[in-house]
Structures are given as C-alpha cells and as structure tokens.
Amino acid sequence: MDFQLTDEQEEICKQVRALCSRFPDEYWRERDESGEFPWEFYQAIADGGWLGITIPREYGGAGLGITEAALVMQTVAECGGGTQACSAIHLGIFGLEPLIKYGTQAAKDKYLAPILRGDIHVSFAVTEPDAGTNTTQISTFATRSGDGYLINGQKVFITKAQESKKMLLLTRTTPFDQVEKKTLGMSLFFADIDPEAVEIQELHKLGRKAVDTNMLFIDNLYVAKEDLIGEEGRGFYYILDGINPERILIAAECVGMGKRAIERAVQYAKEREVFGRPIGKNQGIQFPLAESFAKLETAELMVQKAASLYDQGQPCGKEANISKYMAAEAACEAADRAIQAHGGYGYIKEYDVERYWREARLFRIAPISQEMVLNYVGEHVLGLPKSY
Amino acid sequence: MKVLVTVKRVPDPETTIRVKSDGSGIETDNIKYVINPFDEIALEEALRIKEKLGAGEVVLVSIGDSVVTEQLRTGLAMGADRAILVGCDQDLDSLAVARILAKIVEDEGPQLVLMGKQAIDDDANQAGQMLAALLGWPQATFASEVVLSDDQQAVKVTREVDGGLETIGFALPGIITSDLRLNEPRYASLPGIMKARKKEIKEVAAADLDADMSPRLTINSLEPPTQKEAGKKVETVEELIGLLHDEAKVI
Numbered sequence: 001m002d003f004q005l006t007d008e009q010e011e012i013c014k015q016v017r018a019l020c021s022r023f024p025d026e027y028w029r030e031r032d033e034s035g036e037f038p039w040e041f042y043q044a045i046a047d048g049g050w051l052g053i054t055i056p057r058e059y060g061g062a063g064l065g066i067t068e069a070a071l072v073m074q075t076v077a078e079c080g081g082g083t084q085a086c087s088a089i090h091l092g093i094f095g096l097e098p099l100i101k102y103g104t105q106a107a108k109d110k111y112l113a114p115i116l117r118g119d120i121h122v123s124f125a126v127t128e129p130d131a132g133t134n135t136t137q138i139s140t141f142a143t144r145s146g147d148g149y150l151i152n153g154q155k156v157f158i159t160k161a162q163e164s165k166k167m168l169l170l171t172r173t174t175p176f177d178q179v180e181k182k183t184l185g186m187s188l189f190f191a192d193i194d195p196e197a198v199e200i201q202e203l204h205k206l207g208r209k210a211v212d213t214n215m216l217f218i219d220n221l222y223v224a225k226e227d228l229i230g231e232e233g234r235g236f237y238y239i240l241d242g243i244n245p246e247r248i249l250i251a252a253e254c255v256g257m258g259k260r261a262i263e264r265a266v267q268y269a270k271e272r273e274v275f276g277r278p279i280g281k282n283q284g285i286q287f288p289l290a291e292s293f294a295k296l297e298t299a300e301l302m303v304q305k306a307a308s309l310y311d312q313g314q315p316c317g318k319e320a321n322i323s324k325y326m327a328a329e330a331a332c333e334a335a336d337r338a339i340q341a342h343g344g345y346g347y348i349k350e351y352d353v354e355r356y357w358r359e360a361r362l363f364r365i366a367p368i369s370q371e372m373v374l375n376y377v378g379e380h381v382l383g384l385p386k387s388y
Numbered sequence: 389m390k391v392l393v394t395v396k397r398v399p400d401p402e403t404t405i406r407v408k409s410d411g412s413g414i415e416t417d418n419i420k421y422v423i424n425p426f427d428e429i430a431l432e433e434a435l436r437i438k439e440k441l442g443a444g445e446v447v448l449v450s451i452g453d454s455v456v457t458e459q460l461r462t463g464l465a466m467g468a469d470r471a472i473l474v475g476c477d478q479d480l481d482s483l484a485v486a487r488i489l490a491k492i493v494e495d496e497g498p499q500l501v502l503m504g505k506q507a508i509d510d511d512a513n514q515a516g517q518m519l520a521a522l523l524g525w526p527q528a529t530f531a532s533e534v535v536l537s538d539d540q541q542a543v544k545v546t547r548e549v550d551g552g553l554e555t556i557g558f559a560l561p562g563i564i565t566s567d568l569r570l571n572e573p574r575y576a577s578l579p580g581i582m583k584a585r586k587k588e589i590k591e592v593a594a595a596d597l598d599a600d601m602s603p604r605l606t607i608n609s610l611e612p613p614t615q616k617e618a619g620k621k622v623e624t625v626e627e628l629i630g631l632l633h634d635e636a637k638v639i
Contacts, residue, residue, distance in 0.1 A: 007457075007458065007461060008581060008585060010458075011461060011462060011465060011576070011581050011584075012578070012581060014462070015462075015465070015575050015576045015577075015578075015581065018575045019575050047577070048575060048576075048577040048578055049577040049578035049579040049580075050577075050578050052578065052579075053578060062578050062579065062582050
C-alpha cells in the first residue's frame with residue numbers, strides 16, 4: 001500500500017492549482033450571479049490539455065487514469081471553482097468513454113480532437129422525466145428511418161445542452177415489453193443537438209447557475225447510422241461502464257469543495273475577533289471544523305482507493321459508491337459548518353461559503369441519491385434483500 | 389540558438405516564513421518550494437525566443453541536492469528541452485554560484501544565459517553580474533524587454549532603471565537578467581508534464597567542476613521583521629492632518 005502521490009501527480013496538482021489561481025472566488029461569484037458559462041476557465045483548461053487527461057494517447061490525450069482525473073477535479077473544486085468549475089469540464093474529463101471504447105473509428109477521428117481543444121461541447125442525455133433512476137423505463141425511442149434513425153422523446157437534467165453541439169443520447173430501440181431482459185433494447189447515439197428538432201428549456205436551480213441544466217424535447221431528430229455507438233440494443237451496458245468513474249470523480253469534487261469551505265472557515269475564525277479574541281479560540285468553532293476536516297480526509301482516502309482499483313481494472317463498485325456517499329455527506333456538512341463559523345456573514349454572498357453550501361447539496365442527490373447508494377451497499381455489498 | 393536558464397529552488401512566496409528561534413535560518417517544515425519567480429520569467433523568455441525562431445534549445449541548470457529535481461521537472465514541463473543538476477549539499481554564496489555556473493557555461497557554450505535578476509529568498513542580486521564578470525561577457529540586468537536581432541548575433545534589451553527605461557544592445561554571447569515585467573510565465577500543460585518525464589536531467593557533482601566554492605560570506609543571524617502595530621482610526625480629515633503634523637511629524 002502506497003499512500004504517496006508520484007512526482008507527476010504532484011506536478012499535475014501544482015499546475016492545475018496555478019491555472020485555477022487565475023479564476024478566484026470573485027470570478028465564480030460573478031458567474032453564480034449572472035449565470036454566464038465560464039468560457040475563459042473552460043478554454044484555459046482545454047488549452048492546458050486537461051480535457052484529454054483520460055483519453056488514450058493515440059487520440060491526442062494523456063492516457064492517464066481516473067486517479068489523476070480525480071486529483072484534477074478535487075484541485076479544481078478546492079481552488080474555489082466548486083461545482084460550477086467542475087461541471088463545466090466534467091464531461092470532457094471523463095464522459096467520452098463510451099465513444100472511445102465503442103464508437104466507430106470515423107467518429108473518433110472526427111470528434112475527439114475538437115472536443116479536446118474545447119471546440120465541441122458534449123452533453124450526456126440519459127435521464128427522463130418518467131424514468132429517473134429506473135433507467136430501463138426510458139421511453140425516448142429511435143425508429144429506423146432510411147439510413148439512420150428518427151428519435152422522439154424527452155430528457156431531463158441535461159447539463160450544458162445549451163453549449164453543446166453533440167450529445168451521448170440513450171434511447172429505446174426495442175420497446176420495454178418486447179425485450180428478453182429489461183436492460184436490453186436500448187441504444188446509445190452520438191447525436192447532434194439540432195435546434196430544428198431539439199427544444200431546450202433551462203431549469204432554474206438552487207446553485208451552479210453558470211452551468212445550465214435543461215429539459216430536452218426531441219421531435220423527429222434524425223441520426224445517421226454511423227452515429228450509433230456500438231451495437232444496437234446494447235447501449236445500456238455502454239453507459240454502465242462509466243458509472244463508477246463518474247461517482248469517483250463526483251466524490252473527488254465533493255472532497256475539494258468541502259476542504260475549500262473548511263479552509264475559508266479556518267481563515268475567518270483566525271481573523272474574526274469577538275469578545276476580544278479570535279473566534280477560532282473557541283472549541284465550539286474549532287471542533288466542528290476539525291471534525292469535518294477529518295471526515296473529508298477519510299472520504300479522500302476512499303476516493304483514492306476506488307480510483308486506484310478502477311485504474312488497475314479491479315471491481316470498484318463498493319468503493320466508488322461509498323466514496324460518493326461519504327464525500328457528499330462530508331462536503332455538505334463542511335459547507336454548513338463553514339457558514340455557521342462565519343455567523344451572519346456566512347449568509348452573505350461575498351463570503352462564498354453559502355455558494356459552496358448550495359453547490360455541495362447537489363451531490364446528495366446527483367448523479368444518484370444517497371439512498372440509492374445505500375440500497376447498493378445493502379443489497380450488493382451486505383447481501384440483504386433488494387428493498388425497492 | 390542555445391539558451392541556458394538558471395533555476396533556483398526557493399520557498400513559495402505564498403507560504404508564511406518563520407525564522408527559527410535561534411536565528412540560524414528559517415523553519416523548513418511545511419514549506420512548499422517553487423522555481424524562483426524571476427527565474428520562471430527568464431525561462432518564459434527563453435521559451436518565447438525558441439518558439440519565435442522555430443529552432444534552438446533551452447537548457448536549465450540548477451544547483452542543490454536531489455530535491456531540486458522537482459523544480460527542474462516543472463521547468464521541463466513548461467517546455468525546456470533538458471536540464472543539468474549540479475549536485476551540491478553545501479550552502480553557497482553568490483560568487484560560488486557564479487563560479488559553478490561559469491564552468492557549466494564553458495562546457496555547454498550557450499549563446500545566451502537568461503537568469504532571474506535575483507532570488508526571492510536571499511535577494512542578493514549578484515549571481516548574474518558576477519557570472520558576466522567571470523566570463524568576460526556583456527550583461528543586461530533588470531530586463532523588461534528583449535529583442536533579438538534578425539541575424540541572431542545581438543540583442544537589444546530594455547532595462548528598468550530608476551526613473552525610466554534604458555535600452556542597451558550588445559553582441560552575443562551575453563547575460564540577461566529578468567525583471568518582473570518582462571513577461572507573464574505560462575503554466576505547464578498536461579502534455580508538457582507528460583513529455584517532461586522523458587526529458588533528460590543530467591547530474592554532475594559540483595566537486596568535480598573545479599570551481600572555487602570556499603565560502604566568503606557567513607550569515608550571523610536572521611530576524612523576522614518587527615510586528616506592525618495596529619493603526620489608528622480617525623473621524624475627520626482635520627483630525628488626520630492634526631495627527632500627521634503633531635504626532636507623526638511628516639507634514
């Protein structure tokens with residue numbers, strides 16, 4: 001067991017930190033207010049080659065693992081960018097895996113380079129209003145039409161659809177009642193977000209205003225046969241591959257955000273004097289921060305364990321799920337305690353901790369609710385009967 | 389064109405520096421180290437020269453024990469082609485540093501040596517000037533702009549001097565030390581970091597260079613700056629003027 005980062009991993013953290021120092025809290029506060037996408041940050045990340053961190057070298061990426069990607073995401077969150085920064089680049093950092101693993105050579109040659117440069121944004125369109133976590137119940141349908149498919153349906157909670165030209169779109173190609181197994185009969189497409197056929201409606205939310213979340217109404221969207229990823233009917237399995245790494249990265253983002261909140265609270269507790277002494281002298285201030293920090297450090301260990309197992313090709317469902325659970329809890333609690341340590345100022349936007357709090361809250365729900373994680377642990381790790 | 393860039397490992401300017409209680413040095417626990425920021429500017433200038441010419445070589449040189457490798461890797465990740473680490477575990481004063489560098493310059497034969505105007509740890513601001521003297525080369529210190537002639541045989545350097553700018557020119561080879569406003573250094577990209585791990589860091593022992601490293605300077609003690617006392621708040625401009633006149637006696 002080796003808990004040391006390699007020199008290269010240290011260098012990655014150092015350089016990402018240096019890049020993020022150009023985007024201080026004021027930048028993110030301003031984006032949170034205006035809702036404008038953080039273009040400058042996104043471009044700086046693309047220019048630094050960071051979007052390609054896990055993409056194989058033959059496609060111009062760095063070919064590194066989820067361990068390194070997690071370090072990048074944790075660092076980005078820890079520098080104050082929080083979920084706005086992470087969500088802006090999250091999909092570019094990892095979400096392209098199905099395209100890389102199962103896409104046609106032509107699609108990879110055509111799209112990976114511009115995605116890496118930051119020229120093409122991609123959304124991930126799986127969730128539906130009537131299906132939610134029960135993905136096999138999706139009803140968006142692709143019907144064969146000429147040399148391709150015509151797609152109709154609705155998707156919800158689609159991040160960055162307004163910036164994106166393309167989406168990884170999961171649809172049924174065989175109706176639910178005609179398949180042998182409920183996970184069959186779904187297909188994954190690398191589809192255009194064609195404004196003629198896709199109506200985008202933004203959903204207004206608690207936090208992360210700079211990165212849009214949308215409803216998509218898909219009306220006769222034509223997708224060429226070449227844009228089907230892998231085999232027809234097996235799409236569900238292609239997205240399944242990405243679920244553990246996604247949880248690991250989200251957990252890393254939570255750890256980063258929680259640490260940032262604690263850092264700000266500590267700084268404030270040292271400076272703020274009430275009753276003639278810094279408030280940090282009081283155990284009532286100190287203990288909650290110390291305890292939160294301990295929880296974040298522990299969650300970080302689980303993130304790294306899960307990432308390391310994934311990179312070694314080992315099963316990591318248990319670790320990935322637990323890391324997401326623990327990190328989300330720790331981040332929410334840390335952000336809440338950071339507000340508490342700030343007193344009334346914690347409720348004021350200028351002090352940023354309320355923004356971390358609003359953003360961290362997302363991860364007790366997304367990409368999967370804490371309760372569904374516990375269901376996984378209960379059923380698949382502890383061997384208890386399925387509860388839902 | 390070959391450009392040699394010197395790199396010194398110094399405490400991160402953003403860390404809080406504490407002087408040891410006996411004044412013999414600074415506390416080194418929990419200190420992060422970086423490339424001396426002025427050296428980083430020098431490296432950026434060297435990289436820009438190479439990129440503009442579309443050819444050439446940027447070679448880093450640093451003196452110290454193996455931990456300095458960390459800063460050399462960062463410099464290689466920024467884009468330098470290779471590095472030389474002069475292994476040495478004793479403290480060196482500026483003249484000893486200049487003498488070691490002179491040996492490296494004789495060996496490497498660069499057309500240009502780019503250095504930071506000073507290191508932010510001891511602020512000596514001497515190594516560049518001493519190296520120029522030892523080599524008998526022209527020097528331009530405190531550079532805020534460097535323009536290479538079309539035939540690459542000479543440079544024109546704008547220097548930041550008291551009350552203005554001075555532009556001087558000389559034929560290469562020569563030495564330039566960078567001031568703060570010369571450029572804004574780049575961050576290493578991920579592909580840069582990946583390439584850096586394959587680049588060469590050549591190690592040579594300082595003892596083998598036949599350079600006189602005997603110390604001419606001893607540090608007797610270090611003291612932290614005196615704590616600033618809290619300021620005073622005044623209600624009116626009149627009160628402020630009164631205090632400046634009567635108490636501070638500055639007007």
